[in-house]
Amino acid sequence: MGLFGKLFGDTLGQVVSETVGKVVKDAMTGQNTSSINQNGQAKPQSGMMDVLSRLQNVVKDVESIGNTQGVAACLARWNTLLPQYPKWDLPAKSMSIERLGDRDGGNFYSLEVEVEHEVEMEQFRNIYCDRLRNAGFHKAGKYPSEDHYYKRILGVVYHVDLEHWHENDTVLNILYRIGEPEGGYDYNPTGKPTWGDVMDTISGNQSNSQSGKSIFDILKGSL
Numbered sequence: 001m002g003l004f005g006k007l008f009g010d011t012l013g014q015v016v017s018e019t020v021g022k023v024v025k026d027a028m029t030g031q032n033t034s035s036i037n038q039n040g041q042a043k044p045q046s047g048m049m050d051v052l053s054r055l056q057n058v059v060k061d062v063e064s065i066g067n068t069q070g071v072a073a074c075l076a077r078w079n080t081l082l083p084q085y086p087k088w089d090l091p092a093k094s095m096s097i098e099r100l101g102d103r104d105g106g107n108f109y110s111l112e113v114e115v116e117h118e119v120e121m122e123q124f125r126n127i128y129c130d131r132l133r134n135a136g137f138h139k140a141g142k143y144p145s146e147d148h149y150y151k152r153i154l155g156v157v158y159h160v161d162l163e164h165w166h167e168n169d170t171v172l173n174i175l176y177r178i179g180e181p182e183g184g185y186d187y188n189p190t191g192k193p194t195w196g197d198v199m200d201t202i203s204g205n206q207s208n209s210q211s212g213k214s215i216f217d218i219l220k221g222s223l
Helices: 002-028 047-081 120-134 195-203 215-222
Strands: 034-036 042-044 094-101 107-114 148-153 156-161 166-168 171-178
Antiparallel strands (some): 094 107, 148 156
């Protein structure tokens, strides 16, 4: 859990303890044990029912605090875990980043974001895809797809997988991993160099297939 988690947990525990104590004390002394009926008149309410109702509100408040802190903690860790990718800064009820094992022995990360309403899912997807494209990510490979975006940085291909976006009605999932698409990042059915090859050569990010060629060789091959 770490020091932050322990301190945060201790703080929440103290808040819960103090609040629960106050609720029980009020119930024992007969305070706040009435409610309003449909005619606007006060009616007696069981002390135990009042305690349970107020404790439920305490739990909701604590969960809200915990979720907010969870989002803040994930965003704080983003620059360390996922610095190559656009940060998720859209509204979120809760958020988690999990490190997963890859079949090739490496690691990739799973981001889960809980949103308020199901209708937000598609809107947020469109916004995040725009941010990916603005950051230089794009479809690539033999079978380009709107579910997969790639960007090569210093010879390493970073991959954003949106294929499992709808984890459920209000939870979305994004995978971040390293790896090229089927057919390769520079897949080109014509066999001719593209302007992407030219720009990669200029920036020093050329693939193995173009490695060793000068900018003039690339330009000549594209004509």
